[in-house]
Amino acid sequence: MKNKKRNFVNLNINPCKNCMPLGSSTAFKGIEATMVLLHGSQGCSTYIRRHMATHYNEPIDIASSSLNEKDTVHGGSTNLKKGLKNTLCLYGPKLIGISTTCLAETIGEDLQRIVTEFKEEEPRFQDVVFVPVSTPGYGGSNYEGYYLTLRNILEVLTEDAPPRISVNIIAGNLTSADIRKIKEMVSLFNIDYTILPDISKTLDAPFEADYKKLSPEGTPLQRIKTMSGAKATIEMGMLVPEHISPGKYLEDQFQVPLYRCPLPIGIENTDTFLKLLEEISGNPIPESLKEERGRMLDGMIDSHKYNAEGRAAIYGEPDIVYAAAKLCLENGIKPVLMATGTRASKLEELLAPDLGLANDECLILDDTDLETVQSYIKKLGINILIGTSDGRLITEKENVPLVRIGFPIHDRVGAQRKLLCGYQGSLQFLDELTNTLIEEKHSTYRETLYHELYR
């Protein structure tokens, strides 16, 4: 089926995306001893804090320059400087991310200049790293905000460094559990690595008797500085535009070869990731991972007949849609609708080889909304939804079960602990999909067959 877009130039009903500053904040939350300040009105930081707090079940402290009417007319530098000073005093971070918002961009704030002035005026903060990022809400979605921020962090921090046997991993917007799994997999190859960002502990912190509001975890600044010396970069994200790609920056600036790979969800995507690690490290794929792979294959056989009846609608950020679609296709679940709120025209091209014969039956939509997704549920005979908790309205209205993945998940606990990556995570994810289909079947087949057959 061709990529048919609803003509929704003027109206977005039930958004399937969030704004750039949210993606930016998520990226900063994975950096050592980092605080974020949003340059704009007070609401942006509060809304984003709320949105992230209910997903990760963690306190999310994000400062704001709290611009008001006067600043909007005369420029917000006074408030931004005051905001920086207060945040630095309260939190004492090593790095402060300053992301703009719709407002700051529209009134034309010159972040670079304000930061330079501030550093001159307040020499006591000379050891702090300042990373300004331009993230107007109208400039893209959280997807772009996330990668752009990582790129800007590199642009500010990374210096020339002697070459060493090490690999850079640019992580996609995954869960804390996923990041832990990825770190575990990389470690098994006995190669030094830097993962950027690292939300494994910052957004899923163990309980500690002495809570620290500024997490010392996350990617260490010292490691970011020397990512230039790595042997290669693996960037997770097949749809990241080059101009915001952190891996591309390292390649262009420091000649670190860039390997792009999908989020390691599904058997082929995990294979791809591990093969890259094998190639870069020169070490073979460890036995323990081979065992996990074997178990996944075994599980795939166990559930293939149930999965054959699955007709899925997948929605969310472009890369998670792509990865989840691949996993579905590998297992005979037909991803009849794949949708993202972000602009990702390459998604269709990327999926074409995998869709193969199913191509005529599957619809891919980018820059779309959830009302559009809803409008296709009956039309395409969809019996399982895969995406964020924002699809719960569709579930209620159309009576289709929802398997929650991606960001945000507001109406369940444990979103930060949900594991989708690697063979183990993929199989857990697959089991959840299969069990959802089984539950649907078991709760309806007696009645269905009675009505169909009993005379």
Add this chain to the structure above:
Amino acid sequence: MSYQLPDPLEERKHSIIRKTGKQQEEKIQCNQNSVAGAVSQRACVYCGARVVLNPITDAYHIVHGPIGCASYTFDIRGSLTSGADTFRNSFSTDLRETDIIFGGEKKLAAAIDEIVAAHHPKLIFIYSTCVVGVIGDDLEAVCRNAEKQYGIRVIPIQSSGFAGNKNAGYKAACHALLNLMGEENPVEKEAGINFLGDFNLAGEIWINQSYFRRMGLPVVSKVTGDARYEELIKAPRARLNIVQCAGSMTYLAKLMREKYKIPFINVSFYGLEDTAKSLRKIAYALDEPEILQKTEVLIQEEYDKAHLALEPYRARLAGKKAAIYVGGGFKAISLIKQFRDLGMETVMVGTQTGNSDDYETIRQLAAEDTIILDDTNPSELERFMKEKGADILVGGVKERPLAYKLGVAFCDHNHERKQPLNGFVGAVNFAREVEQSINSPVWHWIRKERRAYNEK
């Protein structure tokens, strides 16, 4: 404790007071714009307007701006409906870079056209967001044209995020409501009341409605919990306005008093004491023997029942310490009384948008040495909850994970709650929630963890 908590910011020192016994105490600084970089828990003007108008069930709420403001307010509130559920959807003009350059008016007009064609609405609200306020789209004109073209109500809300604080958003919502209620002042009033400032979270307004029914008191219009267009436009006919969420709705009540000559009284249905007091206050204001008599019967039937139901909770909660951080003043005031009724002591109390009168009442109610704070932040919450040894925090969604990280119980008294906390029955729900959290077995393990840490 190894970790040094920073002092509050200099600019915030007058927004934090410690109650002493003295008559002449320092007045708390409140109703100001948030301090930059302080990490305020408040939202913005848009949020204030949206939260007040959101529960109007059959309205189309279009957020005119880039996507974020619509994403973050998409079906996140727990308001229930007895009719349409249009309000749970999120409509946005999803402005892009080119719209910022060339203006968004055409797009907005087209968005209205689309909604009218597809849904034939009676009422559309258009919220302005930060950029719209800067690029200067003429919302009023677009709305006027649409009203003329379609013969429906299309009401603009001037809620650019930066144009004040959350209180300004409440006022913008009040103006929109007044606009909806219209110019006419019906001379003949009906027997009933309007209920302002309940948002039907978890069906709370239905509890109140059942009380009013038993009092023989018709409700003309609910503002805005479970409200609908047809009902709201009748509001000018009511005899009396009762105002619960004073922070957001006193302003509208005053406007309505001026325009429609409807007097108003303040009420609160949180806790047994305030519920009984408020019901009587309404009955006295209407001054009809039959209503008065029925009200007494209702209170007699419900108060004692609830009071008795609270007994087991009192036994399990006596002596525990509560911290309160909520949106509005009236709620904080009721909560202090509710905790007292449960034998608990309030050790810290704050609000996002309380005014000086609210804080004066709070000060009088509070026990010696209670910390009172306005527009606080996570650093101060942490510091004072630790200092005072709070056992539970009552607050909003953002405060919940902080309480948990500090090993403190939590009560969700926010817009997302899933159980009603008002009226006699809600007071019992409240006690149950507080008890369930405070006396959960998980704290046993947390205390053990802490002991081990302190011994190290």
